[in-house]
Amino acid sequence: MARRKTATKGDIREQAILNTARELLGSVPVGQITIDMLAAGAGISRSGFYFYFDSKTAVLEALLDDVAEEMGAAARRWLDGSGDDPDALREALAVSARLWREHGPLLRQALLAEDPEFAEFREHVVRGYLNQVAARIARDRSEGDALPGPAPERLAQALVRMKFAVFAADPSDEAVDTLCAVVRRSLYG
Template sequence: MPQYTGRRRGPTKGELRERAILEGAARLLKRRPPARVTVEEIAAEAGISPSTFYFYFESKQAVLAALVGAVTARLRSDLGGWLAGDDAAGEALDAALATTACLWREQGALLRAAFFEPGTAPVLRAAMEEFTDWLVAGMSERIERDRRAGRALPGPPARALAAALVRAIIANFALAGETEEDADGRATAATLRTVIVRAIYGEEEPARASG
């Protein structure tokens, strides 16, 4: 029976190639929209042949879906901290918006295509709709919880307010990446922070509920 040496297994050749494909596609998507990126270009960027590409991914859409999945997983992780917490206008919200700005800056072309282009592949559209539904539900629960605790203002139905805020977040980050004035999305993140906090709590730095 072989002895355990304590070494961690490194990535396999296949895992490295799959990573190279995804990273190569991500680099290409920083320069142009998904519709103008081909499998041949992705393969060349990854340093492999097109036939090797198809050993790991069945299509370009499968690569795009994997990239979208990685982006939404990161967004869920960072946004989840604020959605589950009770710090209305603190570090958790700032971190969530900073991550969102960063991801729109890195993968804006992919995200704009997934959210807004009529011809978006069904798998990408489904991923975006699932993420949007998750975010609306989480923000709605956060609003209702804060209203019960006396931290948030009464107002329109929580889900309607959450849906409006989510649409504003997506639309504003999508536009930020297309303007030179706020290419990194930081100003947009700061503006959205104010919009979110004032829409839910009515003031820039709401007081914590005692007890």
């Protein structure tokens, strides 16, 4: 007979640390969050914390990796496509907006505050995303689907930074529609 997989005590404690971090990020700047705060919020000792994570940065990276993975999966259809595809673009932007609503404090600090705690995340994840957007722009231009303009890397950087700034301030459906229109007009006229 197959046994049901249930969360272990360790899984529950690890999740409690992550949940505490999410909660704290809503009201405490990342630089002021301590391991003691994370451990206390999870109901474990400071030494117990180190059984699950080796640093505060590791906790923050775990949170960001989950968000980045979901954003990347949602954007895949648009990034891998070609030509003007408003449905794929809107779908990707809508997921990003939802994630900004759910994880805004974390994303603001990781992507906009230039906090050194997130330097590696920004370099790895954001750089990878920028490269994918630039490749999409270059591909559409080479196929004659997109307008000529600034270098794909520069345009990708402007569009992605704009997306971060807009969603940091207003991750609404109206913002999704606005960004969709701006991206489409920038690329396809």
